[in-house]
Amino acid sequence: MSDPVISCTDVHKWFGNFEALKGVDMQVEKGEVIVIFGPSGSGKSTFIRTLNRLEEHQQGTIIIDGIELTHDVRNIAAIRSEIGMVFQQFNLFPHLSVLQNVTLAPIWVRKWPKEKAEEVAVQLLERVGIPEQAQKYPGQLSGGQQQRVAIARALAMQPKIMLFDEPTSALDPEMIKEVLDVMIGLAKTGMTMLVVTHEMGFARAVADRMYFFDEGLVIESGSPDDIFKSPQEDRTKLFLSQILTH
Amino acid sequence: MAQARPTSGKPPVISIGFVAWLRENLFSSLANTLLTLGSLAILYFAGRSFLTWAFTQANWGAVTGNLKVLTWGRYPEAQVWRLGVSLLILIVLGVITWRVWRGEPSTSRRIVLLGWAISPVVLTILIRGVTLPTPATIANNLGYYLFRPDVLPLLEQSWRGTSAMIWVGLLLGLTRGMIESRRARLAALIASAAALLFLLPLGLQIEPWIFGLKIPFLIPLLVNLLLATLIGQAAGHSLANVGGVQGALPWLWGLSVPLLLILLTTFDVGVASVAPVEALPIVEPNIWSGIMLTLVLAVVSIVASFPIGVLLALGRRSKLPVVRWVCILFIEVVRGVPLITILFMAQVMLPLFLPLELSIDRVVRAMAGMTLFTAAYLAEIVRGGLQAVHQEQVEAAHALGLSEILVTGLIVLPQALRAVIPPIMGQFVSMFKDTSLVAIVGLLDLLAVGQSVIKQREYLGAVREIYLFAGLFYFVVSYAMSTASRRLEIQLGVVES
Numbered sequence: 001m002s003d004p005v006i007s008c009t010d011v012h013k014w015f016g017n018f019e020a021l022k023g024v025d026m027q028v029e030k031g032e033v034i035v036i037f038g039p040s041g042s043g044k045s046t047f048i049r050t051l052n053r054l055e056e057h058q059q060g061t062i063i064i065d066g067i068e069l070t071h072d073v074r075n076i077a078a079i080r081s082e083i084g085m086v087f088q089q090f091n092l093f094p095h096l097s098v099l100q101n102v103t104l105a106p107i108w109v110r111k112w113p114k115e116k117a118e119e120v121a122v123q124l125l126e127r128v129g130i131p132e133q134a135q136k137y138p139g140q141l142s143g144g145q146q147q148r149v150a151i152a153r154a155l156a157m158q159p160k161i162m163l164f165d166e167p168t169s170a171l172d173p174e175m176i177k178e179v180l181d182v183m184i185g186l187a188k189t190g191m192t193m194l195v196v197t198h199e200m201g202f203a204r205a206v207a208d209r210m211y212f213f214d215e216g217l218v219i220e221s222g223s224p225d226d227i228f229k230s231p232q233e234d235r236t237k238l239f240l241s242q243i244l245t246h
Numbered sequence: 247m248a249q250a251r252p253t254s255g256k257p258p259v260i261s262i263g264f265v266a267w268l269r270e271n272l273f274s275s276l277a278n279t280l281l282t283l284g285s286l287a288i289l290y291f292a293g294r295s296f297l298t299w300a301f302t303q304a305n306w307g308a309v310t311g312n313l314k315v316l317t318w319g320r321y322p323e324a325q326v327w328r329l330g331v332s333l334l335i336l337i338v339l340g341v342i343t344w345r346v347w348r349g350e351p352s353t354s355r356r357i358v359l360l361g362w363a364i365s366p367v368v369l370t371i372l373i374r375g376v377t378l379p380t381p382a383t384i385a386n387n388l389g390y391y392l393f394r395p396d397v398l399p400l401l402e403q404s405w406r407g408t409s410a411m412i413w414v415g416l417l418l419g420l421t422r423g424m425i426e427s428r429r430a431r432l433a434a435l436i437a438s439a440a441a442l443l444f445l446l447p448l449g450l451q452i453e454p455w456i457f458g459l460k461i462p463f464l465i466p467l468l469v470n471l472l473l474a475t476l477i478g479q480a481a482g483h484s485l486a487n488v489g490g491v492q493g494a495l496p497w498l499w500g501l502s503v504p505l506l507l508i509l510l511t512t513f514d515v516g517v518a519s520v521a522p523v524e525a526l527p528i529v530e531p532n533i534w535s536g537i538m539l540t541l542v543l544a545v546v547s548i549v550a551s552f553p554i555g556v557l558l559a560l561g562r563r564s565k566l567p568v569v570r571w572v573c574i575l576f577i578e579v580v581r582g583v584p585l586i587t588i589l590f591m592a593q594v595m596l597p598l599f600l601p602l603e604l605s606i607d608r609v610v611r612a613m614a615g616m617t618l619f620t621a622a623y624l625a626e627i628v629r630g631g632l633q634a635v636h637q638e639q640v641e642a643a644h645a646l647g648l649s650e651i652l653v654t655g656l657i658v659l660p661q662a663l664r665a666v667i668p669p670i671m672g673q674f675v676s677m678f679k680d681t682s683l684v685a686i687v688g689l690l691d692l693l694a695v696g697q698s699v700i701k702q703r704e705y706l707g708a709v710r711e712i713y714l715f716a717g718l719f720y721f722v723v724s725y726a727m728s729t730a731s732r733r734l735e736i737q738l739g740v741v742e743s
Contacts, residue, residue, distance in 0.1 A: 052644075052645055081647035084646075089638060109646065109648060157646060
């Protein structure tokens with residue numbers, strides 16, 4: 001079997017004296033869809049943010065696609081351009097149009113000519129279902145549309161890995177589906193995805209493996225079948241019962 | 247039967263007559279009626295005496311008879327067309343910028359930016375004038391430089407060698423820091439070595455000016471070269487990933503040939519037979535006066551202070567402690583001192599800090615003082631805007647792989663500057679009015695010229711007329727600036743129109 005795309009060993013992260021990650025190990029193969037869930041403050045967001053160095057881990061090793069994340073700025077830049085990220089609050093650039101949001105990084109980081117970047121951007125906007133909004137500004141779109149633009153923006157860099165940090169938590173209920181549909185479609189194309197979410201329907205549909213985080217540690221991991229049908233740990237059972245019953 | 251409702255989504259327009267408007271806005275109650283009548287009475291009496299003065303007693307000849315003096319002062323009348331052309335260039339550039347920025351971003355933006363970038367040189371040449379060297383002067387000066395370098399310090403021209411050295415060092419460093427190909431770096435090294443060899447005769451004559459110590463002649467030269475190379479290399483490293491900068495490098499190298507030539511051949515050796523050609527007769531800044539001086543001071547300070555202010559604001563937030571502390575020190579010192587003090591310092595103290603051979607014109611010193619003063623205030627305004635940009639925006643840009651410089655230039659600054667257009671324009675308006683302070687340090691701006699007009703025997707009493715005229719001028723320009731600011735805000739979607 002080939003080397004894992006993401007290989008994390010004993011990752012620690014402190015915020016001041018608070019230890020947010022207490023030694024996380026994770027290996028992700030190419031094309032896998034990983035769902036990470038757990039109570040708030042469990043370190044799941046912090047963990048995926050260490051993967052593209054939005055947070056700096058202080059101990060342990062993270063190797064992405066054969067490159068180790070160190071202080072070397074060039075390594076960080078190389079890794080970031082291979083990883084797309086979608087945020088809870090969309091974080092679109094409000095002063096740029098939808099099209100400019102999507103073409104920004106390809107033009108400035110990949111150095112594509114503008115025409116090529118726009119061509120790709122229009123295709124991506126079609127893929128996420130909002131080609132007609134290209135000239136609008138983020139503030140004129142609904143939350144669901146904004147999040148789909150954010151996905152298109154991340155995909156425009158043609159990343160090998162996509163990180164989703166609670167992509168539907170800030171959305172009104174009726175908009176969650178449109179975003180999840182895009183994500184499911186993406187998962188079916190064979191994209192390597194790490195998704196922090198509590199959308200268990202999504203996990204059941206496309207996840208290859210699930211990780212349950214609590215207090216900075218991976219408490220339990222396994223296939224969706226294992227996790228939903230026969231969770232081993234009490235904390236996993238308790239948490240699942242809390243989010244699945246309401 | 248149900249009445250058909252109008253289907254248009256527009257709210258009904260309520261129109262009222264003039265009398266109804268009066269009743270509603272001016273006479274709606276007894277108290278309002280009294281206030282209205284009282285105000286009308288005050289307006290009537292004040293207005294009547296003002297109009298009586300303006301039409302029967304005022305000696306407007308003080309203004310109309312001195313219009314030329316008030317406008318361009320002592321600028322030679324045959325050359326006034328140059329001022330007109332300069333103003334026209336500024337207006338045209340402004341209008342084009344406005345139109346280009348309305349539309350989609352395109353390559354024309356780059357052309358406009360290039361226009362603004364070279365405009366200071368063009369306008370300086372136009373307003374101040376230019377002398378072009380004849381081929382004979384170039385040959386003559388090069389001859390002096392190559393064969394009689396010992397004359398140069400006597401001509402106070404050794405700074406040219408220093409500048410040339412720093413330029414070469416910066417280019418060398420930039421190339422080393424930015425380019426990874428060995429061949430290009432070697433070429434840069436050879437080019438620098440050639441330049442160095444060429445510059446060496448001048449270097450031998452450079453006055454040592456490190457803390458005034460007598461140091462063997464080559465050391466200060468090499469220190470300059472080394473420092474410039476290191477700075478250039480650091481800059482090159484951080485600029486390495488910025489699009490377009492690498493492409494500019496060959497141009498910079500190409501540019502350095504004419505630049506070094508100009509630097510090394512344009513000094514005046516005082517040989518009459520090879521005197522340079524006056525393409526545009528020189529009008530030294532120290533005779534600039536009137537509205538022209540006021541406008542030049544304002545435009546220069548506005549255009550120059552803006553980039554400096556932005557850099558200071560960014561520097562104040564820098565992660566590098568030295569940069570941060572230098573910026574904080576500068577901003578706080580300048581903001582802690584009144585403008586008039588800075589103007590006096592620029593006139594009196596600046597010559598103490600500069601090498602003797604650099605004597606800067608008084609007008610230019612005032613410009614520098616006003617620019618630095620405005621820049622410090624702008625820096626704080628811009629910093630406020632920077633703080634208003636959410637950290638998530640920076641994270642999103644980082645996650646896309648944008649480098650630190652790109653994040654600042656494409657994401658943070660555009661949003662920050664948009665948020666602070668009103669205070670920035672306010673600062674510019676206030677700076678424009680503060681140009682009148684240069685009268686105190688002896689420059690002849692509009693107000694100072696006005697005061698000298700009042701002292702003429704025939705217009706001795708015309709104080710009010712002159713000050714009214716000056717006041718009107720300041721008001722019209724300031725009002726135009728704030729109108730432009732408001733339209734800019736609407737344009738950029740900061741406020742609803």
